[in-house]
Amino acid sequence: MFEALxxxxxxxxxxxxxxxxxxxxxxxxxxxxxxxxxxxADVNFKVAKAFVDRIKAAAVGQQVTKHLAPGQxxxxxxxxxxxxxxxxxxxxxxxxxxPPTIILLVGVHGAGKTTTAAKLAARLKRRGRQPLLVATDLxxxxxxxxxxxxGEQVGAPVFSQPGATDPIAVARASLRDAERxxxxxxxxxxxxxxxxxxxxxxxLRAMREAVQPHNVVLVVDAMTGQDATAMAGRFQAVVGIDGxxxxxxxxxxxxxxxxxxxxxxxxxxxxxxxxxxxDGLEPFHPDRMASRILGMGDVLTLIEKxxxxxxxxxxxxxxxxLRRAEFTLDDFREQLRSVRKMGPLDSLIGMIxxxxxxxxxxxxxxxxxxxxxxxxxxNSMTPDERARPDxxxxxxxxxxxxxxxxxxxxxxxxxKQFEEAKKLIKRVGEFERKGKRGKFPFRLQ
Amino acid sequence: MFDRLRAGLARTREAFTARLDQVLAQPxxxxxxxxxxxxxxxxxxxxxTASAILDRLxxxxxxxxxxxxxxxxxxxxLELLGEAAPLRIDPPPAAIIMLGVNGVGKTTTIGKLAxxxxxxxxxxxxxxxxxxRAAAIDQLxxxxxxxxxxxxxxxxxxxxxxxxxxxxxxxxARAIDVLIADTAGRLHTKVNLMEELKKINRVxxxxxxxxxxxxxxxxxxxxxxxxxxxxxxxxxxxxxTGLVLAKLDGTAKGGVVIAIAHELAIPVKLIGTGExxxxxxxxxxxxxxxxxxxPTP
Numbered sequence: 001m002f003e004a005l006x007x008x009x010x011x012x013x014x015x016x017x018x019x020x021x022x023x024x025x026x027x028x029x030x031x032x033x034x035x036x037x038x039x040x041a042d043v044n045f046k047v048a049k050a051f052v053d054r055i056k057a058a059a060v061g062q063q064v065t066k067h068l069a070p071g072q073x074x075x076x077x078x079x080x081x082x083x084x085x086x087x088x089x090x091x092x093x094x095x096x097x098x099p100p101t102i103i104l105l106v107g108v109h110g111a112g113k114t115t116t117a118a119k120l121a122a123r124l125k126r127r128g129r130q131p132l133l134v135a136t137d138l139x140x141x142x143x144x145x146x147x148x149x150x151g152e153q154v155g156a157p158v159f160s161q162p163g164a165t166d167p168i169a170v171a172r173a174s175l176r177d178a179e180r181x182x183x184x185x186x187x188x189x190x191x192x193x194x195x196x197x198x199x200x201x202x203x204l205r206a207m208r209e210a211v212q213p214h215n216v217v218l219v220v221d222a223m224t225g226q227d228a229t230a231m232a233g234r235f236q237a238v239v240g241i242d243g244x245x246x247x248x249x250x251x252x253x254x255x256x257x258x259x260x261x262x263x264x265x266x267x268x269x270x271x272x273x274x275x276x277x278x279d280g281l282e283p284f285h286p287d288r289m290a291s292r293i294l295g296m297g298d299v300l301t302l303i304e305k306x307x308x309x310x311x312x313x314x315x316x317x318x319x320x321x322l323r324r325a326e327f328t329l330d331d332f333r334e335q336l337r338s339v340r341k342m343g344p345l346d347s348l349i350g351m352i353x354x355x356x357x358x359x360x361x362x363x364x365x366x367x368x369x370x371x372x373x374x375x376x377x378x379n380s381m382t383p384d385e386r387a388r389p390d391x392x393x394x395x396x397x398x399x400x401x402x403x404x405x406x407x408x409x410x411x412x413x414x415x416k417q418f419e420e421a422k423k424l425i426k427r428v429g430e431f432e433r434k435g436k437r438g439k440f441p442f443r444l445q
Numbered sequence: 446m447f448d449r450l451r452a453g454l455a456r457t458r459e460a461f462t463a464r465l466d467q468v469l470a471q472p473x474x475x476x477x478x479x480x481x482x483x484x485x486x487x488x489x490x491x492x493x494t495a496s497a498i499l500d501r502l503x504x505x506x507x508x509x510x511x512x513x514x515x516x517x518x519x520x521x522x523l524e525l526l527g528e529a530a531p532l533r534i535d536p537p538p539a540a541i542i543m544l545g546v547n548g549v550g551k552t553t554t555i556g557k558l559a560x561x562x563x564x565x566x567x568x569x570x571x572x573x574x575x576x577x578r579a580a581a582i583d584q585l586x587x588x589x590x591x592x593x594x595x596x597x598x599x600x601x602x603x604x605x606x607x608x609x610x611x612x613x614x615x616x617x618a619r620a621i622d623v624l625i626a627d628t629a630g631r632l633h634t635k636v637n638l639m640e641e642l643k644k645i646n647r648v649x650x651x652x653x654x655x656x657x658x659x660x661x662x663x664x665x666x667x668x669x670x671x672x673x674x675x676x677x678x679x680x681x682x683x684x685x686t687g688l689v690l691a692k693l694d695g696t697a698k699g700g701v702v703i704a705i706a707h708e709l710a711i712p713v714k715l716i717g718t719g720e721x722x723x724x725x726x727x728x729x730x731x732x733x734x735x736x737x738x739x740p741t742p
Contacts (some may be wrong), residue, residue, distance in 0.1 A: 036492055040492060042671070110548025142586075145584075196694070221668075223669060225668055225669025225670065226698075248548075248632065252671065253671035256669070
């Protein structure tokens with residue numbers, strides 16, 4: 001999908017020779033690619049330029065270390081600087097000495113404020129706090145109802161005033177209510193607004209002055225493009241923000257907007273939102289985000305994705321079967337399904353460093369449809385056939401091919417691959433006993 | 446004699462053009478091209494499409510000075526965007542399915558579109574097929590009430606394809622002109638949710654065979670390059686017929702639709718420009734390019 005930095009740098013890196021210090025020419029040629037990678041990731045044009053210029057000043061004349069090619073060394077500098085920038089200082093919400101702690105969630109339309117409010121409430125509850133959610137979006141139809149529904153799902157009460165027209169009055173009233181009911185955190189969900197809408201931005205400032213929140217949190221959609229700087233700059237200038245929450249990071253956006261927003265506001269990312277389930281709010285990892293923005297692959301996310309979709313017990317059971325070579329076509333199908341549940345193959349491939357740049361080419365080789373065909377073939381077998389593939393003779397093969405809408409050749413190929421895989425599994429077992437690590441045993445046509 | 450005259454004139458002409466060439470050949474400074482490229486990238490056009498546009502610009506022989514360059518650039522972008530593509534909803538009854546990732550403005554767009562079509566005297570029916578997001582059905586019901594059109598709804602969590610199926614039955618029974626189906630926001634990377642969308646689409650394709658059907662992908666104007674991935678995946682899943690560019694009333698330019706037109710040939714049909722019912726317009730490529738690259742004063 002995106003041509004990743006690593007793939008593009010590979011050719012350049014081999015052209016550069018290892019010398020004593022990084023020359024300006026070495027640095028230039030690599031930084032050109034870095035800049036393109038940042039732009040592809042939607043880092044703002046000006047932010048990318050300023051960033052690259054800073055790196056250049058720092059890199060030229062540096063000693064080349066023995067272990068790295070000059071190009072790699074520049075990329076390492078870039079990565080480190082990105083991590084440093086994204087790392088920020090404050091890493092958590094600020095809690096008031098005298099409760100309640102007041103948190104105001106702001107952002108443009110559709111950034112994910114309401115979902116984030118519920119996720120944050122759920123997180124706070126897990127940490128033993130008693131949050132109160134406050135519905136002040138009186139403009140969008142059913143916005144209050146939406147907060148009530150998600151509030152109920154996470155077990156947090158929602159304060160609202162039916163028929164109210166002034167969001168600031170609602171927010172004020174909620175503080176009195178929180179004190180009465182003994183809530184130690186008040187989460188105010190503000191209406192979404194365009195940063196160019198002066199009237200609504202002024203209203204938000206008035207809201208801030210009225211409720212004096214301990215944290216104003218800007219909710220940012222990870223898919224935002226170049227406009228992220230204008231947006232964040234305006235919220236920072238008019239309302240003032242203390243931290244960020246990045247949403248929709250479970251998609252395949254590279255998330256360059258995060259860098260733009262951090263650069264413009266100087267505020268840290270507190271959490272990232274992934275998924276629509278209300279437990280999908282996680283601490284922010286600057287190193288992973290830096291790799292993602294640079295398109296350098298994200299093995300950690302891949303591993304987490306696998307953990308999330310593949311049930312641990314099922315995996316242990318699978319491992320036991322593999323060791324005893326009891327692996328059947330049923331198990332094979334199960335594995336296929338778990339892999340497919342993790343998401344589209346090319347986005348998974350994109351997370352593997354080194355493969356990221358070649359995702360487009362590989363997508364043809366391991367395309368989703370060929371996996372679908374394999375599954376269809378296995379589905380067309382009887383339970384007996386799946387357990388003991390050696391009983392599948394010519395006539396059964398014809399039937400399976402007809403049943404799955406494939407050809408006999410396809411069926412033959414699958415059975416052959418399965419046999420090879422079984423042999424491989426045995427060998428992997430032996431390798432592991434010798435202390436070497438095995439590879440995923442299936443080669444997809 | 447005439448021949449000589451002609452030859453003489455030709456020489457004059459040659460000399461003249463040569464002089465002119467010298468003046469105009471003040472080759473366009475790199476800075477001009479750099480500035481244009483920056484403007485395109487800052488409008489979210491993206492590096493590959495911005496480069497393609499500049500390559501075409503450099504290849505044009507009529508572009509000699511900074512004055513003509515903007516005009517030529519506008520022409521190139523207009524060519525990429527193609528002609529204005531109106532909604533295809535005639536003859537009635539027709540169906541429109543609204544698609545998109547979370548938070549782009551599908552439901553609001555439906556409210557505006559229903560209003561727009563009702564004002565044209567069409568009978569509109571909404572199908573609340575976003576049965577997933579909290580209060581999405583309520584939100585659509587409020588729009589239906591404001592616009593004064595009918596709505597088919599099931600309980601939250603119901604099968605969205607079943608909602609659409611019932612809505613099509615209602616469309617036949619009640620002599621409706623246009624059915625607009627809301628669908629749940631889904632990130633294009635979620636395989637299961639994309640499968641669900643295909644199912645909805647199959648129901649519509651089967652029940653509305655030979656009827657006009659629009660499958661509109663709603664994009665947020667502030668989205669960056671990921672919009673291309675969204676468009677590609679949704680197109681592969683359900684053959685998107687057009688784009689709606691929502692939230693164009695901010696400072697975002699929505700230039701990524703040029704990249705989508707360039708790479709995937711999906712036309713923009715509508716733009717959303719605000720929060721009120723009237724803030725929906727047919728897409729006008731010229732106006733769009735004007736906003737993207739204001740003509741130099």
